[in-house]
Amino acid sequence: MDGLARELTSELFELSISLDLIGNAAASRIGINQTDLICLFLLVRHGPMSPGQIASSLGLTTAAISAMAARLEAGGYAHREIDPNDRRRVLMHASPTGSQQAFSLFDDFYQAIIDLLGAADREDVEKLTSLLVQFRGILVEHAATIRGKK
Template sequence: MSKQSLIGEITEAVVRFQNATDRVDAAAASALGVNRTDLLCIGLLLRSGGLTAGQLAVEAGLSPAATTAAIERLEGFGYAVRTKDDADRRRVLVTATPLVAGRVEKLYGPVRPSGTAVLSRYTRAELETIHRFLVQGEELQDREAKRIRGQSV
């Protein structure tokens, strides 16, 4: 197989992987009773340990109004709380609740050992290449999202 053909195969595999990831996330959002935006916010809150509304808006790529609506929905489900920041009492932090942390772990927890088993089949050099590809791919996707947001069709 030529290098160009292999690049084409990899490109198609990435698209299929992204679609499969979307199917998992759609199933998880449905199980949690939230929409995909809310699921994104839950993930960001869990990974960060807490964000201000402004930080959440930037990380999720949402407008301030959409962020406020998402926070209110998550609070309504018992999935997020707003608390005063200990470091700056004027700031309000949004954090995920233990309820949603437990539910997310139940849904996504089994993925970790399965993914580890797949990755364990690769050599260290292959894993370094995969890691580099994923980091560079994330940067590419972020640049493309920014480019697309700046366009009107």
């Protein structure tokens, strides 16, 4: 099992590199950087977030998030609004048209994944998804350890 674990770990690193490459290419294509694109993804996936929540998710400072918010607003990808539940707080929101423009670059990628999974057994896909969620948890924990926050 140790050899299989090493092979799987190597494949996960290769997958990570490939995801970085496609993320960099997409971000560059729309005039932002990859971290900005990741932030936009978080806003689309999780809904409005405070600068502190974004900073915590990305391992950045709130000052860096402020500059990121300005770039995303300038590009029409996101906007800031006062939190209706706490007027002292600001929330970042993904712009529907901006996020559609950004993520439409991945349409062919999504379709290729759908096609690939079409040939797979549903139970196998559910197991794979569960494993990937667990792998992501390990990565997040390890990243926090490397940053010295654990």
